[in-house]
Amino acid sequence: MTRSKANSKKHRGVDFKKIRRKIGKKLPPPKNATNTEIKSKAIVLPEQSVAADKAGLAVNKKGLTLKELLQQTSHHNAKVRRDALVGIKDLFNKFPTEMKLHKYAAIEKLRERIGDDDKVVRKTLYDLFKSVILPGCKEDNQELIVSLLMAYIFNAMTHFSFDIRIMAFDFLDLVLLFYPPSFASFAEKIFQNYEDILRKNQYFSQDRGKLKDALAGLIRCLSLLPWNKGETNLVNKNENGRILLHAFHDDMPRSPNGFSHIIKKLRDIAPLLINSFLEFTPSITAMASIEGKSFGCMLSILHGIDLIIRSFVYGADKDSESPSMEGEPNGAMWDVKISSILLKKLFPLFPLSPAHHLSEKDNNRLVDLNMAVAKIFFELNEWICLPPDLLEKFLEFMEHALLGQVCEGARSDNAVSEKRLIQLLPFIPKFVSRGASYWTTRLLQAFTYIFRESKPGSLLKLACLSAIEDMLTPIQAMLSLETSNPENLKLQESLMAWIAELPLLLIQLGDNHPACSEVALRLQLHIGQRAFSNSSLACMYDDIQDKLQNFYCTCQGEEGKKCCGSFVRLPRECQELSLCCLYYLSHLDLPILKSIACCCLSPELDPSVLFRIIEILHSAYREGHIKIADHLSIFITLVLHFKVSPEGSSGLKSDIFCQTIKSMTTLLCSYMAQIGGNYLVLNIIEKVIIDHILLKPPLDNSCCLLRMIVTVDSKPTRLSEQSIITLGTYLSQYLIDAAQCLPEDYDEQCKSSTQLTTVHYYLLPCFFLFDRCHKLLNLVLKTMGSAVAESSLWPISDNCTRHPNNWLVRVNAVASVLLLINKDPKMQQIMSSCKEGVDSIIQNVSSLQSSEKISMTIEERHKIKCRYDRLKILLR
Amino acid sequence: MEVVVASSSVDAGIGCWDLHTGAEQLRHKSCSSPPHGLISVGGRFLASSHLSPLSSGGSVLFWSWSKPQVGVRCFPAETIKPLSANHPGTYIAGGGVSGGIYLWEVETGRLLKKWNAHYRAVTCLVFSEDDSLLISGSEDGSVRVWSLFMIFDDLRSQEATHLYEHSFTGHALRVTDVVIGYGCSNAIIVSASEDRTCKVWSLSTGALLRNIVFPAIIDAIVLDPAEHVFYAGSRDGKIFIVALHTESLVTSNDGMHIVGSFSNHSKSVTCLAYGISGNLLISGSEDGMIRVWNARTHNIVRMFKYAKGPVSNICVVRPEIDSTSHILQSSSRKQGSDLPPPLEKYANSVEDSDAKTPIVLCGAKRCAKVSYLSSHAISSHVKELQRHGSAAASELEMEKLKDDYQKSMQMVNQWKKMYENLHQFCVKELLDGGQASVSDENNK
Structure with missing residues (x-):
């Protein structure tokens, strides 16, 4: 077109000169032209592959x-x-x-x-x-x-295609998981979308699966609401170590003020859910079996309603706390509307019962639904008072559920029924806290039954324990008010049953379920803390100690072989809690003290726990929960029977146990000093200790016993004449045994050797005794002297059977004892006052040396000579 | 003058020392107070709970600063162990062995309130900095915060399910000491217990902020005035320093948050106090010694020998002793001292509606009878108002008002006149001046 026009123009134009050009002839270049030609000798390509441009x-x-x-x-x-x-x-x-x-x-x-x-x-x-x-x-x-x-997610949520919508909710989930605080800002819109999707139920009538998906998403969102995730917060509370004390706390995400408009939104969703639930019900009552998918839908619908109701209860609480400034008068009306819908539509259906006989599986499903409805009911009951006849129906159901009578043949499916019961249990304390009535008694009886029957260590047991914990305060308040009420008597009975059950539970649990043990112990502790003197609770609490005995120590067999209870093997926190329980017993009797002592002596027990036990027992004593005689006898028992060399490692002492007994004795001695009235304490322990010392316990234990005496004794000594004589004979043997810990070729030069410090440790209490009573030293020296003299007559002594020439060892030991005593400057003074005792020993040694009765090798004779000389030099 | 006051749980009297000179003051006789049982009431006199070993019941004793003998003996309904007084010394709170807390008015000795606070005996009581809150620790391991507003608000306390503001139930064994920090509603509360832990609580949220585990039982705690650290005296004789500000740091082997420890006690530390002036930490020990430490260097500055028995209480007080008291004493009331009457045993059920409300002014040296009869004043005001309301009075008022009105009208007229005069004068002046200036120009 354009061309033809141009041609016609040409024809018309006379003014334009027609230029002819010859083909093939080039025009001469214009004069001002620039030369654009590029010339190069070679073209260099750095790389020749296809991906070359993507390098790097x-x-x-x-x-x-x-x-x-x-x-x-x-x-x-x-x-x-x-x-x-x-x-x-x-x-x-x-x-x-x-x-x-x-x-x-x-x-x-x-x-x-x-x-x-x-x-x-x-x-x-x-x-x-x-x-x-x-x-x-x-x-x-x-x-x-x-x-x-x-x-884009919201956009997808309103997409025409249903699949895309559902997928959009998945994306939403992902985002919320990624950044949960974002939920607050979008919640309203999210719930609006859910509402829209639930309204389109024509989609769902064909495909139950999709409804289920949508509901699952809704439930997830509902449980993201701040008041519905209380449990997770509790877990975080334990992480309190890292909190800065005076730091600025950002409390934006915690304050749920921004959610009040959401509650309004939820009000719209609730009726929708109820309606869709009602659509299902005819199918249940009519059909012979419940289809899996529709059952799932119903359950999630009920769960959703439950969560929404909980939000309402929360909102109502908040309103009552702070008179709302938003002041929406129709809020209450809305709530009434919903509750009336529930009352009219949902609750009359309860309990859902089949028209036909159902299989066991379907029966279970039905029970599940009933449970869920019951949960909603009780939840709502917290909020508004519901008609009493309805309440009775539900309470009866709860009682049946607790007693396990809801599903006849379904006892086998324990795990499922447990899970259901756990959901119902928290409502019992709430109901009880409203005051005693006919129904509380019945419920509590059923509760006691389930508490007894549930498996130790199961989740159900845990739920029961926490329910008891919640019930303590209301029950105690009711009991303290009036005692004449017959319902109160029942309350007391059930409380007693629970308290009595606790120690049995602890023993049953053993060390297999530490978490459950911890909860039980904590409950026991809380009961103990509330049990103040002469109240009925205190009597109940004191009764548990008989049953607790086996928790610390169990007797096995006729000969009374003692064995450690589960206490020893529990984790540290549980041990601590159980010890705290002991503190709150108003009196600790001898049997339980015995079993605790037996537990203390177990080699498995960690020393720190041992010290903690002693500390708590002493605290209990200070409160007057333990008699002084019992308290001291525990101390003596611990010292006397603590095994420095436990079975298995015969003879060989392990340093750890030695250290333990040493620090334990230090602790015990400091407590004994704190008791006050040392003379009195000495009076109590003197006879017991002297009696036990005569039985010749191992060196370490005797040393500790002596330390105890020294702690409460004074200068001059208050020990009786009789015990001084007994000690005199005993101590000589004790000193000789102690000195034998030193190597034979013990040398003055090695002053800081470990053996020397141990021997010094053994000798120290004796020094104190000698210092306080010179007569005792005299006695000891005398006995030693005669021992040296008689050593040739007793060829075999008790303690040193291994040595064939034990008399030599004995003389050696006596000599080193004297040397050691002499080294101490204070003892040196006292020694000088008992010259004749020392002299007689030296005399005896010299006579032994010269005696011909015993055959000695030259070497031995030389040794004795050396000893004799050294003694002489030192003591002169 | 800063005085360290110490008492013991076995009878050894109350020892007083000047903190800065070290001079021992008067030793008050016959006092055996349990831990937290010795207080100074507003610096005016000493009060202590007393457990006599012979009789089962306990009593509360008062001493004036100037006399060694017991001034006043009170016999409450049950044995009182811990005592606490608010800062001006107008009220005394006492914790009973059955878990009740008693609140007395000092000036009259009236028992204002008694309420069941704990399940078991109360072991320590502390008033908050502004005296509006009372914090109590108990043998049952709980620490509770009481608002005095709530306690005295009968209506609200009937409605409420519980009286306390917070109930902290974290401790497993008896609470041995409680201290509260500064910062009013946002303060921290530190509690020590026989379960070998100290716990830090938030007063505003009621949350547990920290749990510090020690290697031994802590019997006494004291906050550093700046709240950087707190000191904890343990039964093994050490004083631990625990950081409050730092985030979880493990700097020593003792445990989390414990920054360090120092010790010169062979036996357990039973009580701690902080000097009012100077950075001094004062500790009492089971061996009967009181040690004054430089809190920065942890060196012993001074030592007071108290007695053989364990020290159970230490207070640092600025006593209000004035020289005039000796002269006045001869003329003063029946007991011959400046002490208030004994604390009453029971609350009076029939309360006088026109009860006097005694107010003790902190500055007043002699605060014997400073009481404001506010209710009288109010009732007279009411009467006056009622009189005003009568018809005659209103007529009288009308007359007066009319009179006033006329007077003011006259005044207004006068003002108006004056204004007009002035206006005329001014206009005239201006015009004249204008003409004058014009004529001046013309002349030029």
Whole structure:
């Protein structure tokens, strides 16, 4: 067209000169032309491959860059899109820095795929976000990322295609998991979307599975509401070590003030859920069996209602606490509306009972539904008072459930029924706290039954224990008010039953369920803390000590062989708790003290626990819970029977046990000093200790006994004449035994040897005794002197049977004892006052040396000579 | 003058020493007080709970600063162990062995309130910095915070399920000591217990902030005035330093948060106090010695020999002793001292509606009878108002008002006149001046 026009113009134009040009002839170049020719000798290509231009760039397996991949994500072919997503994942995995740099751009592009038509693509995208992108952005500006995604998620939620909607909820889940605080800002919109989707129930009538998916998402969102996740907060509370004391606390996410509008939204959802539940009910009553999917739907519907009701209760609580400033008068009306819907529609259906006989499995399912309805009912009952006849129906159901009479043949399925009961148990304390009545008695009886019957260590047991814990305060308050009420008597009975059950439970648990033991012990401790003198609770609490005996120590067989109870093997916290329980017993009797002592003597017990036991016993004594005689006899028992060399390692002392007994004695002595009235204490322990010392316990134990005497004795001694004589004979043997710990060729030069310090440790209490009573020293020296003289007559002594020439050893030991005593400056003075005793010993040694009765080798004779000489030099 | 006051649980009297000179003051006789049983009431006199070994019941004794003998003996309904007085010394709170807390008014000795606070005996009582809260620790291991507003608000306390503001139930054994920090509603509370732990609680949220495990039982704690650390005296004779500000640090072998320890006690540390002036830490020990430490260097500055028995209480007080008291004493009331009447045993059920409300001014040296009869004043005001309300009074008022009105109208007229005069004068002046200046220009 244009050409023809141009031609016609040419024809018309006379003014234009027609220029003819010859073909093939070049025009001469204009004069001002620039030469654009480039000349080079050679063309050099740095590389010749196809990927050359991507050198240094991050590429995935297929050699595509991020930019190309992102472009491909919007390709019209679903397969290409999917491949691109897979490629991105691969790329990001290989080059994390690439993601860091381009994450916002990538997310901005990728979010378009949330509403993708192809299921596989969406799935891949979900995968990509879940495994790579979101975890990689943890430290960044999470809010920005969430807001980038959220718009597209909401968009997808209103998509025409149902699948995309459901998938959008999945994405939502992912985002909430990634950054939970974001829920607060989007909650209203999220619930609005759920409401919309639930309204379209024509979709669901065909596909129960999809409804189930949607409901699952709703329930997840509901449980994200701050008041519905109380349990998780409790766990975090234990992590209190890292809190800064005076730091600024950001309390924004904690304050749920922003959620009041959400409660309004929930009010709209509740009737929808109830209606959809009602749609199912005819199928149950009519059909012979319950279809799995619809059962699942019903259960999740009920769960959803439950969570919503809980939110209402929470909202109501908050309103009552602070008169709301928003002041919405119709709020209460709405709540009434919902409760009336529940009352009219849901609760009359209860209990759901089949028209036909159902199989066992279906029966179980039905029970599940009933339980869920009951839970909703009790939840609502906390909030508003429901009609009493209805309440009675539900209470009866609860009682049956507790007694296990709900499902006849289904006893086998314990785990399931347990799970159901655990949900109902928390409502018992709430009901009880409203005051005693006919029904509390019945319920508590059923509760006691289930508490007894449940397996030790099971979750049900734990739930029972926490329920008892909750009931303590109301029951105690009721009991303290009036005692004439017959219901109160029942209350007391059940309380007594629980308290009596606790020690049995502890023994049953053994060391297999430390967590459960801990809960039980904590409960026991709390009961103990409340049990003040002469109240009925205190009597009940004191009764447990008989049963607790076996917890610390069990007697086995007729000969009374003692064996450690489960206490020893429990973790440290449990041990601590159980010891604290002992402190609150108003009187600790001898049997339990015996079993505790037996437990203390066990070699398995950690020394720190041993010291803690003694400490707590002493605290209990200071409170007057233990008689002084019992208290001291425990001390003596511990010292006397503590095995320094436990069985198995015969004869060989282990340093750990030695150290333990030493520090234990130090502790005991300091406590004995704290008791006050040393003379009195000495009076009590003197006879016992002297009696036991005569039985010649091992060296370490005797030393500790002596230390105890020394602690409470004074200068001059208060020991009786009789015991001094007994001690005199005993101590000589004790000193000789102690000195034998030294090596035979003991030398003055090695002053800091370990043996020397041990021997000195053994000797020290004797020094104190000698210092306080010179007569005792005289006696000891005399006995030693005669021992030396008689040593030739007793060829074999008790303690040194291993040595063939034991008399030599004995003389040697006596000599070193004298030397050691002489080394101490204070003892030196006292020694000088008992010259004749020392002299007689030396005399005896010299006579022994010269006696011909015993045959001696020259070497032996020389040794004795040496000793004799040294004694002489030192003592002169 | 800063005085260290110490008592023991076995009868050894109350020892007083000047903290800065070390001079021993008067030793007050016959006092055997359990831990937390010795207080100074507003610096005016000493009060202590007394457990006599012979009789089963306990009593509360008062001493004036100037006399060694017991001034006043009170016999409460049950044995009182811990005592606490608010800072001006107007009220005394006492914890009973059955778990009740008693609150007396010092000036009249009236028992204002008694309430069941704990399941078991109360072991320690502390008033908060602003005296509005009372914190109690008990043998049952709980620490409870009581608001005095709540305690005296009959209506609210009937409605409420519990009287306490917070109940901290973290301790497994008896609570041995409780201290509260500064910062009013946002303060921290530190409690020590026989379960070998100290716990730090938040007063505002009621949450457990910290749990510090020690290698021995802690019997006494004291906060550093700046709240950087607190000191904990243990039964093994050590004084542990525990950091409050730092985040969890393990700097020593003793455990988390424990920064260090120092010890010169062979026996257990039973009580701790902080000097009012100077950075001094004072510790009492089971061996009857009182040691004054430099809190920075942990060196002993001074030592007071108290007695053989264990020291159970230490207070640092600025006593209000004035020289005039000796002169006045001869003329003073029946007991011949400046002590208030004994604390009553039971609360009076019939309360006088026009009860006097005694107010003790902190600055007043002699605060014997400073009482404001506020209710009288109010009732007279009411009467006056009622009189005003009568018809005659209103007529009188009207007359008066009319009179006033006329007067003010006259005044207004006068003002108006004056204003007009002034206005005319001014206008005239201006015009004249204008003409003058014009004529001046013309002349030029």
